[in-house]
Amino acid sequence: xxxxxxxxxxxxxxxxxxxxxxxxxxxxxxxxxxxxxxxxxxxxxxxxxxxxxxxxxxxxxxxxxxxxxxxxxxxxxxxxxxxxxxxxxxxxxxxxxxxxxxxxxxxxxxxxxxxxxxxxxxxxxxxxxxxxxxxxxxxxxxxxxxxxxxxxxxxxxxxxxxxxxxxxxxxxxxxxxxxxxxxxxxxxxxxxxxxxxxxxxxxxx
Amino acid sequence: xxxxxxxxxxxxxxxxxxxxxxxxxxxxxxxxxxxxxxxxxxxxxxxxxxxxxxxxxxxxxxxxxxxxxxxxxxxxxxxxxxxxxxxxxxxxxxxxxxxxxxxxxxxxxxxxxxxxxxxxxxxxxxxxxxxxxxxxxxxxxxxxxxxxxxxxxxxxxxxxxxxxxxxxxxxxxxxxxxxxxxxxxxxxxxxxxxxxxxxxxxx
Numbered sequence: 001x002x003x004x005x006x007x008x009x010x011x012x013x014x015x016x017x018x019x020x021x022x023x024x025x026x027x028x029x030x031x032x033x034x035x036x037x038x039x040x041x042x043x044x045x046x047x048x049x050x051x052x053x054x055x056x057x058x059x060x061x062x063x064x065x066x067x068x069x070x071x072x073x074x075x076x077x078x079x080x081x082x083x084x085x086x087x088x089x090x091x092x093x094x095x096x097x098x099x100x101x102x103x104x105x106x107x108x109x110x111x112x113x114x115x116x117x118x119x120x121x122x123x124x125x126x127x128x129x130x131x132x133x134x135x136x137x138x139x140x141x142x143x144x145x146x147x148x149x150x151x152x153x154x155x156x157x158x159x160x161x162x163x164x165x166x167x168x169x170x171x172x173x174x175x176x177x178x179x180x181x182x183x184x185x186x187x188x189x190x191x192x193x194x195x196x197x198x199x200x201x202x203x204x205x
Numbered sequence: 206x207x208x209x210x211x212x213x214x215x216x217x218x219x220x221x222x223x224x225x226x227x228x229x230x231x232x233x234x235x236x237x238x239x240x241x242x243x244x245x246x247x248x249x250x251x252x253x254x255x256x257x258x259x260x261x262x263x264x265x266x267x268x269x270x271x272x273x274x275x276x277x278x279x280x281x282x283x284x285x286x287x288x289x290x291x292x293x294x295x296x297x298x299x300x301x302x303x304x305x306x307x308x309x310x311x312x313x314x315x316x317x318x319x320x321x322x323x324x325x326x327x328x329x330x331x332x333x334x335x336x337x338x339x340x341x342x343x344x345x346x347x348x349x350x351x352x353x354x355x356x357x358x359x360x361x362x363x364x365x366x367x368x369x370x371x372x373x374x375x376x377x378x379x380x381x382x383x384x385x386x387x388x389x390x391x392x393x394x395x396x397x398x399x400x401x402x403x404x405x406x407x408x
Contacts, residue, residue, distance in 0.1 A: 027294065105287060132220065132276055139224035140231065140280045147228055173395075180263055180399055183229055184222075187267075191221035 014116045015124060017043060021108025033100045040107040051110045061103070068095040139190065150182050219270045226264030227277040230257060230300075231284030238296060239288055247362040250332035251381055253296075254303060255388035257281075258325045261307055262392035267405070271312065278304020295339040302335065303328050318393050325389025326382040333381060 021043075024036050044051050055061075072095055078086035125134030154175070164171050233256050241249040265273045282300040286293060306328045314320020333355075340351040352374075359377050360367050367373075399405075 101293075109287075132223070133279055135220050136224040136227060136276060137280055137283060139221065140228040140284070143225055143228050144232055144284070147225070147232060176259075176395060177398060177402075180395060181402065183225055183264075184267060184399065184403065187222045187225040188218075190225060191218040194217045194221060 012124070014112060015121075017047070018108050018112040018116075021104055021111070024104065033097050037100050037103040037107065040104040044107050044111055048111055048114055051107075051114050054110050054114070055107070064102075065099055068099050071095060143186065143190070146186065147183065150186065151179055154178050154182060216270075219268045219273065222264065222268045223270075223273055223276050224280065226260060227280030228284070229264070230260045230277055230281035233257070233260060234281055234285045234296070234300060235288045238285070247358070248380070250299075250336065251329055251384050254299075254329040254332050255325075255384055257300065257303055258307065258328055258385065258388040259392045259395070261304065262311070262321055262325070262389060263396045263399070265311070266316070266393075266396035266400070272308060274308040274311070275301075275304050278307075295335070298339075299332065299335050303331065306331055318390065321393045322386045322389040325385035325387075325392070327385065329385030329388065330378060330381045333377060 021036075021040050024039070028036055069092065072092040073082075073085060073087045078088050080087050080089040080092070122134045122138060125131070125137070158171075158175055158178075162171075234253065237256060238249075238253055241252060246252070261274045261277055264277060278300050281304075282297045285297050285300060307324050310324035310327060311320055314323065336355065337348060337351050341348065355377070356370050356373050357367065359365075359373050360369075363373065363376060365373055365376070
């Protein structure tokens with residue numbers, strides 16, 4: 001996936017670009033948030049034109065935009081009127097902010113993942129003396145789908161066996177315990193794989 | 206794991222546990238945080254902080270390393286950045302500060318039930334203070350304005366008259382502290398139960 005064309009640009013540069021994409025939408029005031037995706041799009045065109053293909057179709061983003069704005073007709077307080085249909089002005093503003101933020105973060109992620117490998121990210125964090133964090137963060141980011149899938153499986157199995165119909169508190173604790181035990185198993189498996197890959201020896205249980 | 210003191214040295218197993226529990230914490234923040242804020246559920250901060258305590262304390266009891274809760278908090282806050290919810294900067298800071306408070310109190314109290322309960326109580330109570338500090342620094346609001354808003358919404362939720370402002374404020378603090386204490390106690394109990402079930406050494 002990595003484009004060879006821009007390999008000369010330093011990793012720190014891409015980290016800077018990524019931080020701008022991610023932190024600008026966080027720090028910009030709500031009224032100026034529409035500038036974040038515009039700036040992100042221009043930077044994407046300048047540095048990685050091919051990345052535009054990964055943005056998805058125009059129809060997809062239009063659908064997301066419509067979904068965000070349809071919600072404003074369903075939520076309270078309904079303090080505005082559009083074609084005699086009441087809608088929420090404050091939620092419309094919030095929907096716009098969420099859409100612009102999502103778009104700029106998405107563009108930032110495309111640019112970053114297309115040009116920077118996870119090994120480089122780890123190396124930079126090691127330079128910053130964040131050795132532990134540098135190893136844990138990429139693992140955490142990659143393990144999220146697995147944890148999500150496991151939790152959904154546990155909840156489905158739980159529902160099939162009766163869910164919370166009887167002994168609600170007891171069953172809630174059992175569900176919590178199952179989720180934690182499953183997470184611990186995942187962590188144990190992961191540590192075994194990491195040890196096999198040549199990391200330091202794991203202390204005995 | 207047996208007879209091993211908590212140290213600042215890094216090993217593979219600890220790294221894996223920190224990563225997995227950090228991811229779980231981040232996932233809960235993204236999913237629950239977004240949903241609770243969207244539906245404007247009362248005491249969202251209390252619920253989120255309690256869930257965080259449950260995950261962080263239970264997870265850290267399997268890790269033999271100082272500063273594990275802070276690292277988990279950093280991972281969770283980094284993941285929270287990618288949440289598309291309305292306002293993100295204040296929750297991101299709240300996660301980091303909560304992790305630091307939890308870690309410091311648990312470290313000082315040497316991981317006893319009492320220290321975990323106090324850490325939970327203080328962490329959840331901090332969410333009230335965070336709302337005030339966040340309001341002042343990020344939204345340029347007045348302290349009186351923030352407290353007024355907080356007391357008005359709490360009086361609605363608790364069904365109390367607005368003239369009893371002091372009682373409402375004290376009730377909010379007490380509810381937060383008790384919820385945090387309960388979350389701490391639950392996480393301690395949960396960690397013990399899991400260790401028994403998985404044949405881990407109980408400390």
